[in-house]
Amino acid sequence: MEAIAQLIAAEMTPAELKNNAAAASAGYAYGLAAIGPGIGIGYLVGKSVEAMARQPEAAGMVRTTMFLGIAFTEALALIGFVVFILLKFA
Amino acid sequence: MNDKMSPLAMASAGQAPEVTVSRDIIRRGLIVAPLIMVIAGVIWGLTGAWSAGLGLALVLMNFGLAAALISWAAPISLALMMGVTLFGFLLRLGLISLAVFLVRDVSWVSLPALGITIIVTHLGLLFWEMRFIAASLAFPGLRPNAQEYPSSSAAETP
Numbered sequence: 001m002e003a004i005a006q007l008i009a010a011e012m013t014p015a016e017l018k019n020n021a022a023a024a025s026a027g028y029a030y031g032l033a034a035i036g037p038g039i040g041i042g043y044l045v046g047k048s049v050e051a052m053a054r055q056p057e058a059a060g061m062v063r064t065t066m067f068l069g070i071a072f073t074e075a076l077a078l079i080g081f082v083v084f085i086l087l088k089f090a
Numbered sequence: 091m092n093d094k095m096s097p098l099a100m101a102s103a104g105q106a107p108e109v110t111v112s113r114d115i116i117r118r119g120l121i122v123a124p125l126i127m128v129i130a131g132v133i134w135g136l137t138g139a140w141s142a143g144l145g146l147a148l149v150l151m152n153f154g155l156a157a158a159l160i161s162w163a164a165p166i167s168l169a170l171m172m173g174v175t176l177f178g179f180l181l182r183l184g185l186i187s188l189a190v191f192l193v194r195d196v197s198w199v200s201l202p203a204l205g206i207t208i209i210v211t212h213l214g215l216l217f218w219e220m221r222f223i224a225a226s227l228a229f230p231g232l233r234p235n236a237q238e239y240p241s242s243s244a245a246e247t248p
Binding site for chain 1: 100102104106109111112116123152153156157160165168169171172175176179180182186187190194201202204205206208209213214216219220223235
């Protein structure tokens with residue numbers, strides 16, 4: 001592993017190395033930022049389905065709050081995405 | 091309700107509250123769009139104003155698509171709704187990424203303005219809508235339009 005790193009370092013300028021590290025970091029940031037909301041939305045919708053099955057008469061209220069919850073959870077992924085585009089392209 | 095039936099085999103028929111919510115959010119987004127573009131224009135110039143418009147359009151499209159997918163799937167089955175919600179999250183993130191990648195080198199786009207507009211308008215519109223919904227759910231008697239926000243809609247077996 002160290003030999004590979006040395007080989008890469010020998011063939012790249014410091015500027016290229018920095019660019020590559022920034023690109024990899026931005027990718028990790030976006031990926032990690034999308035994992036959390038994915039888990040959160042799955043949990044949220046699962047619990048909403050349970051609630052609708054338990055109390056069908058409250059389905060409208062559950063769906064309303066579920067939709068808002070999904071949108072709030074998704075905001076985290078959007079923040080990660082914006083950090084990614086700012087790191088990568090701005 | 092049949093007790094032996096799996097919750098995932100059920101469907102949630104009736105009105106689609108998420109469509110009403112997203113329509114409300116889109117209406118409010120269109121109302122504040124000129125203000126957001128002017129503010130972005132003052133900070134980042136003309137490119138900032140166009141970028142803010144694009145960011146707002148992406149956010150509104152995101153809300154609309156989410157509501158459309160859920161309201162399409164819920165009357166079919168709750169299992170489909172769950173799948174559509176999760177894959178819809180992936181799809182919508184992909185669409186936003188694609189839209190931003192397509193315009194990232196365009197001369198009239200300022201990426202900081204676009205990114206900040208996406209976050210601020212998404213959260214701002216949500217908080218704006220949440221205030222209204224929280225009040226109407228907690229105090230049904232204060233609901234401005236009872237037909238728009240039904241407190242219940244029946245979940246039915248298919």
